[in-house]
Amino acid sequence: MDRQESYRRRYASEHPGWQPASHVYRDRVAAHLGPSVRVLDLGCGRGGVVEELHGRAGRVVGVDPDRASLAEHRLVHLPRAAGRAEALPFPDRSFDLVCCSWVLEHLPDPERALREVARVLAPGGHFVFLTPNVRHPLLTLNRWLRWTRGRAVGWLYGRAEADTFPALYQANTIPRLTSLLRSAGLELVALIPVGDPTYLAFNEALYRLSAWVERWIPPSARVHLVGEATVA
Numbered sequence: 001m002d003r004q005e006s007y008r009r010r011y012a013s014e015h016p017g018w019q020p021a022s023h024v025y026r027d028r029v030a031a032h033l034g035p036s037v038r039v040l041d042l043g044c045g046r047g048g049v050v051e052e053l054h055g056r057a058g059r060v061v062g063v064d065p066d067r068a069s070l071a072e073h074r075l076v077h078l079p080r081a082a083g084r085a086e087a088l089p090f091p092d093r094s095f096d097l098v099c100c101s102w103v104l105e106h107l108p109d110p111e112r113a114l115r116e117v118a119r120v121l122a123p124g125g126h127f128v129f130l131t132p133n134v135r136h137p138l139l140t141l142n143r144w145l146r147w148t149r150g151r152a153v154g155w156l157y158g159r160a161e162a163d164t165f166p167a168l169y170q171a172n173t174i175p176r177l178t179s180l181l182r183s184a185g186l187e188l189v190a191l192i193p194v195g196d197p198t199y200l201a202f203n204e205a206l207y208r209l210s211a212w213v214e215r216w217i218p219p220s221a222r223v224h225l226v227g228e229a230t231v232a
Contacts, residue, residue, distance in 0.1 A: 007201040011211065021194035021224035022101075025049065025130040028190075028228055029099045032126050033057045040095040040120065042085055043103030047074040050099075054078065057097075063088060085113035093122040101130040110171035114184035118231060127186060127229045133193060134172035136223040137213075138200070174220055177227060186229040193222035 012018050019027075026049050033039070033056040041050045044062030046069050054060045054075060062080035064070050070080050083089040085100075086109050098117050107113050117127050132139050171180055174191055181188050195217060197210035 004198050004201055007198045007207050008196070010207075011196075011198055014211075019194075020196060021130055021226055024192060024194055024226045025099075025101055025128065026052065028128045028226060029053060029097070030056065032097045032128070037097055038095045038122075040088075040090070040098045042088075042098055042100040042117070043106075044073065044078075044080060045069045046072050048101055050078065051075060061090075061095075063090075085116060088116045088120050090120045092119055093125075094120045096122050096125045098125070098127045099129070100127070102132075104129060104131040104171045104177075105134075105167045105169050107170060108168055111180050111183055114171075114180055114186060118185040121231050123231055125231055126189075127227075129227050131177075131225050131227075132167075132169075132172055133174075133221065133223055133225045134169045135221040136217070137221075138223060139169070139172070172225070174225065177225065181227075181229050182232075185232050187232040189228040189230055190226075191228075192226045193219045194224040194226055195222040196224060199223070 008020055012020075029049050030053055033053060036058045039050070039054075039057045039060040041048060041060060041062045044050065044064050045066070050060050050062065051074055060078060062070070062073065062078050063083045064080070065082060065084045067082050070082060073080060081089050085103065085107055098121060100117075104110055104113075114127075121127065134140070171177055174193070177191060178188055195214050197214040198207070200210050201207035
């Protein structure tokens with residue numbers, strides 16, 4: 001991961017204006033924070049963007065179906081609950097912002113989950129998410145490698161086995177996400193494809209090859225999708 005981070009910094013210096021998808025996502029989340037904003041971190045795991053930004057919101061709550069992750073959350077005082085995205089354990093209109101990273105690709109029923117997001121958002125609330133784009137060649141390979149149960153990308157992202165879950169990719173193209181959000185009663189504000197050639201940059205030759213391939217990948221197939229929607 002240290003090597004990949006060094007290549008990521010190098011790629012950013014060689015391509016002014018480029019940011020990793022995690023930074024694009026973080027900035028989208030940060031833009032909606034304030035002292036009275038109620039935030040739900042959907043699929044909070046052991047941490048994430050709230051570790052950096054929780055002090056800028058009025059109240060932050062985490063939810064995740066994995067109790068081990070909740071017990072080991074790095075913000076020990078963060079209010080958190082066990083629950084699934086398809087049946088959130090919160091009343092209607094409980095939050096002003098729902099943020100969600102590396103979760104949509106794992107959901108068996110993303111339409112139901114997005115309806116739950118719409119339900120718990122207050123009028124004018126926002127949903128900000130980060131998820132892989134299944135049209136990228138790396139994601140296509142991940143789907144073909146059935147023996148990995150869709151976990152190859154998790155390994156490439158440097159996640160521990162305990163934090164690596166099977167990916168189903170039921171919501172992971174631009175048209176599919178657009179349709180699901182609309183069906184759930186959410187109005188799409190932005191859907192940003194973000195390229196990143198550094199996941200296979202294990203050495204100089206692979207970095208150069210990956211950066212060259214990235215030049216030919218169309219925007220609709222870039223590896224990450226950062227999105228924002230609001231209650232319609």
